[in-house]
Amino acid sequence: MEKRYRTTFVNSLPGYKCLHMVGTINVHGGTNLGLFNSIFHIGADPPLLGMIIRPESTDNDTLHNIKATGAYTLNNVLPEYYDNAHQTSARFQSGKSEFKHCGFTEHFIPSFKAPFVSESSINVGMEVREIIPLKINGTTLIIGEIKQIIMDRSLIAADGHVDHVKAGTVTVTGLDSYFTTNLIERLAYAKPNEKPWSSTGVDA
Amino acid sequence: MEKRYRTTFVNSLPGYKCLHMVGTINVHGGTNLGLFNSIFHIGADPPLLGMIIRPESTDNDTLHNIKATGAYTLNNVLPEYYDNAHQTSARFQSGKSEFKHCGFTEHFIPSFKAPFVSESSINVGMEVREIIPLKINGTTLIIGEIKQIIMDRSLIAADGHVDHVKAGTVTVTGLDSYFTTNLIERLAYAKPNEKPWSSTGVDA
Numbered sequence: 001m002e003k004r005y006r007t008t009f010v011n012s013l014p015g016y017k018c019l020h021m022v023g024t025i026n027v028h029g030g031t032n033l034g035l036f037n038s039i040f041h042i043g044a045d046p047p048l049l050g051m052i053i054r055p056e057s058t059d060n061d062t063l064h065n066i067k068a069t070g071a072y073t074l075n076n077v078l079p080e081y082y083d084n085a086h087q088t089s090a091r092f093q094s095g096k097s098e099f100k101h102c103g104f105t106e107h108f109i110p111s112f113k114a115p116f117v118s119e120s121s122i123n124v125g126m127e128v129r130e131i132i133p134l135k136i137n138g139t140t141l142i143i144g145e146i147k148q149i150i151m152d153r154s155l156i157a158a159d160g161h162v163d164h165v166k167a168g169t170v171t172v173t174g175l176d177s178y179f180t181t182n183l184i185e186r187l188a189y190a191k192p193n194e195k196p197w198s199s200t201g202v203d204a
Numbered sequence: 205m206e207k208r209y210r211t212t213f214v215n216s217l218p219g220y221k222c223l224h225m226v227g228t229i230n231v232h233g234g235t236n237l238g239l240f241n242s243i244f245h246i247g248a249d250p251p252l253l254g255m256i257i258r259p260e261s262t263d264n265d266t267l268h269n270i271k272a273t274g275a276y277t278l279n280n281v282l283p284e285y286y287d288n289a290h291q292t293s294a295r296f297q298s299g300k301s302e303f304k305h306c307g308f309t310e311h312f313i314p315s316f317k318a319p320f321v322s323e324s325s326i327n328v329g330m331e332v333r334e335i336i337p338l339k340i341n342g343t344t345l346i347i348g349e350i351k352q353i354i355m356d357r358s359l360i361a362a363d364g365h366v367d368h369v370k371a372g373t374v375t376v377t378g379l380d381s382y383f384t385t386n387l388i389e390r391l392a393y394a395k396p397n398e399k400p401w402s403s404t405g406v407d408a
Contacts (some may be wrong), residue, residue: 003249009364010248010350013328015280016368016375016385017244018218038244040221042256044214044340045207047334050256050345052246063357082388084398090394101245101396112288124217130340136333136347137247141254143340158207164220164377171220171375171385173368176392179385183218184286184374185380190294192305195287 012174024065075120216378227270
């Protein structure tokens with residue numbers, strides 16, 4: 001396979017991915033915003049999320065800042081801003097802030113170092129718990145713990161489920177195709193001897 | 205937070221996830237099918253995907269079989285089968301095959317040990333490259349390499365991009381909410397001094 005074809009194919013093969021803008025700050029106060037699609041659940045208690053950072057990518061500032069400050073933010077992408085969010089993946093000169101160049105607004109809160117994105121409806125402040133270099137291909141696994149959440153209460157159902165249709169969260173395939181979604185159904189906890197049943201509109 | 209609320213909240217907070225049924229086989233020929241939503245891109249060359257397996261979950265057979273055989277399959281979930289797929293997450297007795305109990309058909313190919321799912325439009329055969337226990341919470345990171353792909357050629361664009369709308373791939377939030385998608389736009393590779401431009405209908 002030709003290199004670009006391979007990159008496009010392998011990145012898009014597994015399907016829809018968790019899309020976030022990752023906000024960080026360096027020790028001199030310079031901010032950075034990068035687009036990530038390899039964020040995944042590791043555990044609920046403690047609340048841990050993983051993230052893969054590639055060595056050769058534009059996320060070098062992100063990795064550098066996370067190592068220096070131990071903090072980063074995850075900010076969802078709304079349909080009104082998917083093109084601006086995509087633009088944060090461009091190879092800006094190190095030190096240039098994608099916030100300014102891509103039309104996003106930094107939002108700081110007193111107890112947290114890294115900048116949140118005002119144009120997102122869900123902001124999550126993460127504290128680094130572990131940095132694991134993956135020798136197999138030189139990427140880095142960041143394991144972080146959820147420490148801050150800024151979002152409207154109305155996005156959370158009575159049982160804790162977050163409504164991403166209401167939140168306007170966009171998803172992605174590959175590195176460049178953006179999607180909104182339609183709920184098919186929310187199902188109840190599966191049990192071996194029962195047919196699956198809907199819980200849409202029950203807990204939600 | 206109460207335990208179930210916390211699990212629901214943390215699992216749904218990050219947004220849409222990569223949903224797959226993972227097919228495995230044990231050394232006695234017994235098959236297993238489990239539902240996973242923490243599969244993520246690690247690299248394109250070699251083509252590597254990561255997957256988190258929880259220690260306490262129903263995926264114990266999956267982990268056991270992967271360790272024993274070094275092989276597993278990823279199979280996308282179609283809208284006609286999301287409820288059957290959800291049912292594979294029930295805690296079936298170890299050794300009982302979810303293929304049979306949830307209405308899926310095993311498909312084997314000569315050169316690959318693990319079973320594929322006939323009811324999926326994209327089947328990926330994975331070979332284990334590394335198993336990393338994450339001490340932080342007892343989960344396991346499986347790193348696998350893509351070795352086999354069974355899918356219709358028409359799902360792949362000229363530049364290698366896989367069309368998941370055409371493939372009928374379903375996405376998930378939390379552990380139980382299933383979604384179809386609508387393409388907003390496919391954008392071209394981002395460059396620092398250019399506005400993002402559409403590549404929908406160009407490369408696709």
